[in-house]
Amino acid sequence: MAEPSTTTLVVTSAAGIGLSTLFPGIDGNALIGAFAGATLVAISSKNLPALQRLAYMVISLAIGYLAAPEAINNTPLKQSGVAAFFASAAAIALTLHGIDLIKTIELPAWLRKGGDHD
Known part of the structure; x- marks a missing residue:
């Protein structure tokens, strides 16, 4: 079973992802794929503190979403x-x-x- 901080992190992030899909111009498929990949990174980093896992999740989410078009091409x-998931x-x-x-x-x-600048 996941520890409470991880569960809270995932639920809160999922709510934010759901709300952001209401905005036009956002690729919902890429956002959900990036979120799934970022969640996998955060959950699999069990030996790290919660704040560092959160940082990894946010970075993975952003890079995954931004790299999706490049990965497709x-x-x-x-x-x-x-x-976006793989990215x-x-x-x-x-x-790292x-x-x-x-x-x-x-x-x-x-x-x-x-160093010597001869």
């Missing part, structure tokens, strides 16, 4: 909801992996702080 996916679910994992890779890059001496 560059993959065989044709439905915005499915594209949303992958956003945090790929970004990229940050870890950037931390391991060995910079040239002239770019390092305090």
Whole structure:
């Protein structure tokens, strides 16, 4: 069973998603797909504090919704909801992996702080 903070987070977010579909110009399929992917990210991050899971959920939701058209154009996916789901679910994992890779890059001496500028 999900812990109370996760359940509250999901219910509150779902209500917000439902209300936002009343606005014209919003792709409801992409929004629901991005929400599903973001919820999956938040629920699967059990070892993180609730505030960090909320941040991951909001970031995943936004990126999933915004990346849906790009995913449709560059993959065989044709439905915005499915594209948004995959984009949303992958956003945090790929970004965190990229940050870890950037931390391991060995910079040239002239770019390092305090390096010799000959």
